Amino acid sequence: MMPSLPALAKHALAPLAGVLAIAALSACSTTSKPPLTTAQAAEAQRNEAQHLFDQAQSFTAGEQYDDAINLYKRAVSIDPKNMLAWYYLGVICNHQQRYAEAVEAWRVAADIAPMDPRPYFALGLQYQELGMYGDAAACYDRSLEAQSDYLPALKKSVEVDQLNDNYTDVTLKRINLALLRETDPKWVYFLRMTQLKTQERVSRAGGSTGH
Numbered sequence: 158m159m160p161s162l163p164a165l166a167k168h169a170l171a172p173l174a175g176v177l178a179i180a181a182l183s184a185c186s187t188t189s190k191p192p193l194t195t196a197q198a199a200e201a202q203r204n205e206a207q208h209l210f211d212q213a214q215s216f217t218a219g220e221q222y223d224d225a226i227n228l229y230k231r232a233v234s235i236d237p238k239n240m241l242a243w244y245y246l247g248v249i250c251n252h253q254q255r256y257a258e259a260v261e262a263w264r265v266a267a268d269i270a271p272m273d274p275r276p277y278f279a280l281g282l283q284y285q286e287l288g289m290y291g292d293a294a295a296c297y298d299r300s301l302e303a304q305s306d307y308l309p310a311l312k313k314s315v316e317v318d319q320l321n322d323n324y325t326d327v328t329l330k331r332i333n334l335a336l337l338r339e340t341d342p343k344w345v346y347f348l349r350m351t352q353l354k355t356q357e358r359v360s361r362a363g364g365s366t367g368h
Contacts, residue, residue: 202235202236203236203239205235205236206232206233206235206236206239206242207232207236207239209228209229209231209232209235209242210228210229210232210239210241210242210245212228213225213226213228213229213232213242213245214245216228217245217249222249222252222253223253225249226246226249226250226253226255229242229243229245229246229249230246233246233265238269240266240269240270240273240276241266243262243263243265243266243269243276244262244263244266244275244276244279246258246259246262247259247260247261247262247263247266247276247279248279250262251279251283256283256287259279259283260280260283263276263277263279263280263283264276264280267280267299271303272303272304273303273304274300274301274303274304274307274310275300277296277297277299277300277303277310278296278297278300278307278309278310278313280296281293281294281295281296281297281300281310281313281314281317282313284296285313285316285317290317290320290321291321293313293317294314294317294318294321294323297310297313297314297317298314301314301331305334306334306338308335308338308339311331311334311335312335312339312344312348314328314331315328315331315332315335315348315351316347318351318355319351319354324351324354324355324357324358324359325355325358325359326359328351328355329352329355329356329359332348332351332352332355333352335348336348336349336352
């Protein structure tokens with residue numbers, strides 16, 4: 158903080174006897190304020206990072222993706238524990254086909270918030286889009302470990318099992334759980350068709366196939 162200006166104007170005509178007292182007061186008034194405590198400094202950093210995050214969100218809405226990426230990176234350099242900044246950094250990097258950067262950002266987000274299903278779900282989507290179905294399935298599993306009823310991961314894990322021709326009792330459990338909550342007719346149809354095939358495979362395997 159800049160030191161405050163000396164407040165001497167009102168004492169310009171003070172009696173000579175008060176000069177020493179005025180000088181002492183002036184010295185006190187020009188002294189710097191105490192430094193921020195560790196907690197105050199951390200809060201100031203979080204506020205600055207949040208401001209950059211908000212700006213990045215605005216740039217994202219305006220499709221200024223390179224600027225958004227730069228701001229998200231600045232935000233996490235100031236506040237490395239800002240999970241949402243890491244997560245959205247991954248989202249925009251993925252959109253820009255900067256896949257390695259997206260993976261790194263989402264993995265950091267997952268480490269910061271291991272009980273949030275979104276980072277591993279996002280990783281799973283990227284791997285699935287790239288045709289890496291085994292890696293996608295593993296990421297959906299991790300997402301569902303964080304939140305067992307996370308509907309997006311339930312649906313995509315079933316889809317990847319179907320793509321992998323991997324119909325198991327775990328698949329069936331996820332289908333049943335997803336059907337309790339899904340309302341999109343296309344997804345409901347897909348889940349019911351996959352449910353029939355999975356029931357057949359699991360029955361043929363003796364009722365328990367593992368995953």
